Amino acid sequence: MRFNRILLSTTLVVVALVIQVSVLARLQLPGAVPDLVLLTVLALALVYGHVGGALVGFGAGLLSDLAPPADHAAGRYALVLCVVGYLAGLAKPESGRLRSAAGPLLVVVSAALGSTLLYAGVGALVGDTAARHVGLVGLLFTAALYDLILAPFTVPLIIALARRAENDPLGEGSPANKAADVSSGWLASGTGLSIGNQRGGLRAKAAKARVARAGRIKGVKRL
Structure with a gap:
């Protein structure tokens, strides 16, 4: 118990x-x-x-x-x-x-x-x-x-x-502890992999934007 x-x-x-x-x-x-x-x-x-x-x-x-x-x-x-x-x-x-x-x-x-x-x-x-x-x-x-x-x-x-x-907030599995686990996990990963993933995502979005822009320019030249 x-x-x-x-x-x-x-x-x-x-x-x-x-x-x-x-x-x-x-x-x-x-x-x-x-x-x-x-x-x-x-x-x-x-x-x-x-x-x-x-x-x-x-x-x-x-x-x-x-x-x-x-x-x-x-x-x-x-x-x-x-x-x-x-x-x-x-x-x-x-x-x-x-x-x-x-x-x-x-x-x-x-x-x-x-x-x-x-x-x-x-x-x-x-x-x-x-x-x-x-x-x-x-x-x-x-x-x-x-x-x-x-x-x-x-x-x-x-x-x-x-x-x-x-439903004691200090008990296991309570919302307060779940929030604490989430925040601790965010702090642990946010200084490393999360930032790297965010940077990689931004670079991929920038590359896609450049490709789309180049396609539009080529289309104008064909016209």
Whole structure:
């Protein structure tokens, strides 16, 4: 991943994690907790694709595993968000532009349900049965509902920030760098071959003019 992607992704994930732990987790809503970190991973995956989504998801999940008050094994949520980020990145449009809001909302609902099921499944493998006591059906419903309500206020903003960072004038392939390459190439060649080519072109034009002038004079003499 490029430096601007790493910097933006890290900043957004840290901010989302702080808001989720310090604000959303303390709302004491019934069922699940609104997952702002998950929405951040989804939004970035829709811009960066499946590889970038998997990397961002793994990093975001690992931070969530280590952030207090984590009560599960480290790496559990990293695995979940890595898989979710990869799958969400597959939904990235080829043109890079989303035609409607239905696609991202469908991705949000699918990710909310899939991450909850995968998290509970991994927990069952390691002996964590908390999902059974809370109620898996209630967790699925509330997770999808809360993330769907929060998505319109977060996903479009994160996508816009990621796209703006992709058009960084300091990045590779940007118009500014292309102009710099053109100007440097012009400076490099303008003192040598370009001047020689220009002189050769002027000489050829002068020779053609002399030939044309001589032809006109001969024509007058024939008359």
